[in-house]
Amino acid sequence: MASTTFRVFRYQPDSGDLESYHQDFNLDHEEKTTVLDALLRIQNEQDGTLAVRYSCRSAICGSCACKVNGKTVLACMTQVEEAKAESGSSTLQVDPIGNFAPIKDLVVDMTPFWDKFKAVKPFLIPDGPAPDKERLVPKAAMEKVAKESACILCAACYSECNSLAADPEFVGPAAFAWGYRFAADERDSQRKNRAKLYSGQHGIWDCTRCMFCNERCPKGVDPRDAIEKLGAIAFQEKVTKDKGARHAKAFLISMRTGGKLNEQLVGGFTDPVGGAFNAPLALRMLQKGKLPASPLTHKVKNRDQVTKLIKNVKETI
Ligand code: SF4
Ligand code: SF4
Known part of the structure; x- marks a missing residue:
């Protein structure tokens, strides 16, 4: 006892x-x-x-x-x-x-949780007439969404989410896990529309990547990974207008060209008006040594290693 x-x-x-x-x-x-x-x-x-x-x-x-x-x-x-x-x-x-x-x-x-769950359209939207019997899917295709399909909507991830603590309108990890489960389902016809729906205000790009949702999910759904994969789908579907998407793109360009983070480029690309021509911000960056005299100084020695890494990551996704 x-x-x-x-x-x-x-x-x-x-x-x-x-x-x-x-x-x-x-x-x-x-x-x-x-x-x-x-x-x-x-x-x-x-x-x-x-x-x-x-x-x-x-x-x-x-x-x-x-x-x-x-x-x-x-x-x-x-x-x-x-x-x-x-x-x-x-x-x-x-x-x-x-x-x-x-x-x-x-x-x-739990009303806000269910409202957000419903808002991501957590159901299949196939194209064309319904088949006589069923829409068959190869096992390998379903394996892509197996983790997200295990979600039991317990809201443990939602409870731990830092973005939600800062912005109660943020859609949240569980709803996005469901969003990915259907966006990546090969029977669904709404991949691009879903990418648009999930990329708006309070959407996938507002996640702070704190990883608490992955850590606390009792079913191994890893909702942060689902958000990451939705980001990749948004890029594939060319849904990149959101500031968050531009920010991610700027990181990639910066790593590809210099092998390290170029905050000057990232700021300007993410927010061309507020970032590139923001004098007080530029001054603060200069004071902190984040604004090099020339963009050419923003290069690492073994840049080819970084390029290989980016290629490997892309192939794994
Ligand atoms: S913690 Fe896991 S199982 Fe629970 S709602 Fe979030 S993703 Fe689903
Ligand atoms: S990784 Fe993103 S979605 Fe997950 S808990 Fe942190 S802020 Fe929320």
């Missing part, structure tokens, strides 16, 4: 208390007890008003995502003793997932 203190986020606006707080519950439990089992025991044995969202208890439905000692996890997939060992703390703090408004205790309002 083991014993743990659970410091649980409480918020009960229905009872007239609009302030949130944390409440401690002590529980004796088995070594292998999961956080979800512990929360349900607390609910059954100590406080029936504790609100927890869950369904399958088997890491399939994605309902029980929450934060345990600051990290978003599926409560049903996380053993209490392992979480304690990982955080080096005998107390487990349980909070609702981030980037959402709480409704009651650990239950949040």
